[in-house]
Amino acid sequence: MKRREFLKLSLGSAAVAALSGRASAEGGVKEIRIGYQKNGVLVIARQRAILENHFKPQGIEVKWVEFSSGPPLMEAMNVGSIDYGAVGDSPPIFAQAAGAAIVYAAAQPIINGSGILVPQNSAIAGIADLKGKRVGFTKGSSAHNVVIQTLEKAGLTYDDITPVYLTPPDAGPAFGNGSIDAWAIWDPYFAIGETKQNGRILVNTSEVTKTNSFYIANCDFANNHGRVLQQIVDVTSATADWAQAHPDEVAKSLAAVTGVPLDIQTIAAKRAGFSVAPISADIIATQQGVADRFFKLGLIPKQVVVRDIVWRNSQT
Known part of the structure; x- marks a missing residue:
């Protein structure tokens, strides 16, 4: 066997x-x-x-x-x-x-199980709307790559956003209180952001990149x-x-x-x-x-x- x-x-x-x-x-x-x-x-x-x-x-x-x-x-x-x-x-x-x-x-x-979240009532409706926004993620993490490739998909550059480097435990509260405009993250934090912090999925990673x-x-x-x-x-x-x-x-x-x-x-x-x-x-x-x-x-x-x-x- x-x-x-x-x-x-x-x-x-x-x-x-x-x-x-x-x-x-x-x-x-x-x-x-x-x-x-x-x-x-x-x-x-x-x-x-x-x-x-x-x-x-x-x-x-x-x-x-x-x-x-x-x-x-x-x-x-x-x-x-x-x-x-x-x-x-x-x-x-x-x-x-x-x-x-x-x-x-x-x-x-x-x-599945990772992507970028925005608040439910956010005016950000598409990837292009991230321009000029504060996007939170962990530096050097998989979310870092997701942000970069998502921006490329919309013809934006890394300089078009304000990256806010936060660990997942710090990014959750920052997202919840509006200190960041979007949050790139993976499960289970992705699910927490959706269900407990009034998040809306702007993009799933699978829609952007392999x-x-x-x-x-x-x-x-x-x-x-x-x-x-x-x-x-x-x-x-x-x-x-x-x-x-x-x-x-x-x-x-x-x-x-x-x-x-x-x-x-x-x-x-x-x-x-x-x-x-x-x-x-x-x-x-x-x-x-x-x-x-x-x-x-x-x-x-x-x-x-x-x-x-x-x-x-x-x-x-």
Whole structure:
């Protein structure tokens, strides 16, 4: 039976650990530190203890570290504080430009669950109306890319808006009290803005651009513990397959781990797409386009070649 098929059959039970007969002498790994945000497959894996069940027989513990957005998660990974984590498309580009010790381990195509919100009573009716407006988003996050490509779609430039760099916890209140005119954000904050802060969707990301989120690993961890990293990716992928078929249970898992209300996480879960994929040539090309755009705008200090930090497992 293939590794992934076995995972699917045993997902959520201790039997998943039988996937590999490798001993805990896997390069001396005793602990895997995983960075996560308030959404996505890793939250589900944490709530259901999927990785813990898999690695316990190998004598490897799993530690979870929460982050509010991708940029600080990348900083932690660069200094070796975490080994693996999930982020949007932009954080690894900024990190690579800064020389961070990271690699792309896997990808997840984004279908829904992010975009730009404006207040219900806002005079902003279309993308072109963003000209001269204060647009809030997290610098270096996937929302940063969404803003740039949305502006391009309407023939606007980055200089046509006033970017207001805010973390999601700070941007929510700013949006609610009118300190910013629009908010580029992802779920579950996207759903919170819609339902709790009187937001109206100006544009969904899928209407503007093709985008991906990524599973990133610390470079040293990937180079030294490729077999362990492959197992993490396989478990992540199997968890995503389960999530795709169980949106209601996904919402409960997300709410339990993050503290975000169930009704909000239900909205997010039912419009999300869960599918973990290898880093294909098409995904690399899409990501390279994002990197080139950031460099052209002067948002990163040097050009980067995405392909250079795509992990290829040599420990098979």
